[in-house]
Amino acid sequence: GSRWSLKGTTALVTGGTRGIGHAVVEELAEFGATVYTCSRNQKELNKCINEWKGKGFSVYGSTCDASSSFQRDELIRQVASTFNGKLNILVNNAGTNVRKPTIEFTAEDYSKVMTTNLDSAFHLCQLAYPLLKESGNGSIVFMSSVASLTSVGSASVYAVSKAAINQLTKNLACEWAKDNIRSNCVAPWYTKTSLVKNFITNEEFVNEILSRTPIKRIAETHEVSSLVTFLCLPAASYITGQTVPVDGGFTVNGFQ
Numbered sequence: 001g002s003r004w005s006l007k008g009t010t011a012l013v014t015g016g017t018r019g020i021g022h023a024v025v026e027e028l029a030e031f032g033a034t035v036y037t038c039s040r041n042q043k044e045l046n047k048c049i050n051e052w053k054g055k056g057f058s059v060y061g062s063t064c065d066a067s068s069s070f071q072r073d074e075l076i077r078q079v080a081s082t083f084n085g086k087l088n089i090l091v092n093n094a095g096t097n098v099r100k101p102t103i104e105f106t107a108e109d110y111s112k113v114m115t116t117n118l119d120s121a122f123h124l125c126q127l128a129y130p131l132l133k134e135s136g137n138g139s140i141v142f143m144s145s146v147a148s149l150t151s152v153g154s155a156s157v158y159a160v161s162k163a164a165i166n167q168l169t170k171n172l173a174c175e176w177a178k179d180n181i182r183s184n185c186v187a188p189w190y191t192k193t194s195l196v197k198n199f200i201t202n203e204e205f206v207n208e209i210l211s212r213t214p215i216k217r218i219a220e221t222h223e224v225s226s227l228v229t230f231l232c233l234p235a236a237s238y239i240t241g242q243t244v245p246v247d248g249g250f251t252v253n254g255f256q
């Protein structure tokens with residue numbers, strides 16, 4: 001096959017009904033992948049899948065709360081049966097944040113962020129491993145954040161969950177290279193999605209962000225999905241274990 005095509009491949013993208021995950025589903029499908037996605041809202045999921053079918057994309061889906069171990073088991077069972085036990089691409093995208101000062105974090109807040117962002121990604125990698133291996137050519141992409149690299153004031157537990165993902169990326173890259181499975185990580189800065197809509201509609205807050213961001217704007221979701229897609233292509237076959245910021249220069253902006 002072509003180095004710049006995903007024709008004939010299968011992918012699972014968690015959290016594909018909105019935001020970055022939605023753009024990832026669409027772009028993987030555009031490159032020829034057959035995609036399975038999930039979210040917690042059946043109605044929104046059905047609507048998305050119908051729209052994708054209308055565009056000629058091959059997309060399947062079912063509801064799954066990625067923070068539930070039981071539901072993750074069920075999700076992978078469905079993916080395995082849909083794709084005959086073979087999966088080329090796993091995109092661990094579903095994630096959330098609870099924005100509070102550290103001192104105000106309850107045990108429930110902590111658990112919500114860690115189970116949604118870290119436990120889900122770790123366990124889905126474990127569950128998907130036999131399928132990724134069976135495909136003969138696997139690629140895992142994690143959705144991290146620049147909050148994993150530097151303090152951005154978006155809550156410490158979120159930052160910790162994403163930093164753990166960066167390290168998981170490196171360990172899996174080394175552990176599973178023998179199985180022809182690569183593992184990489186994408187670290188966005190502010191991106192126009194429902195997760196951050198309350199912040200990016202606040203002019204004062206946006207101006208503060210832009211004052212630190214050399215490319216003076218907030219990212220579009222397709223500017224993140226393009227990197228995810230690239231990392232899954234045969235063209236990226238020697239790239240593994242990396243965390244790549246998509247941040248308009250934010251993390252390299254020392255002083256101006």
Ligand code: NDP
Pocket residue numbers: 014015016017018019020021038039040041044064065066067093094095096116143144145146187188189190191192193194195196
């Ligand atoms: P959105 O909230 O806009 O979209 C999240 C998607 O994931 C929705 O489809 C949502 O559907 C689904 N989802 C959320 N929680 C779960 C769950 N527990 N189980 C299954 N599906 C779930 O988020 P973004 O697109 O902004 O974020 C995607 C990823 O990118 C996250 O990991 C986030 O941390 C990361 N990120 C985002 C940045 C940004 O500025 N937007 C910056 C840096 C990183 P539903 O709610 O119906 O389940």
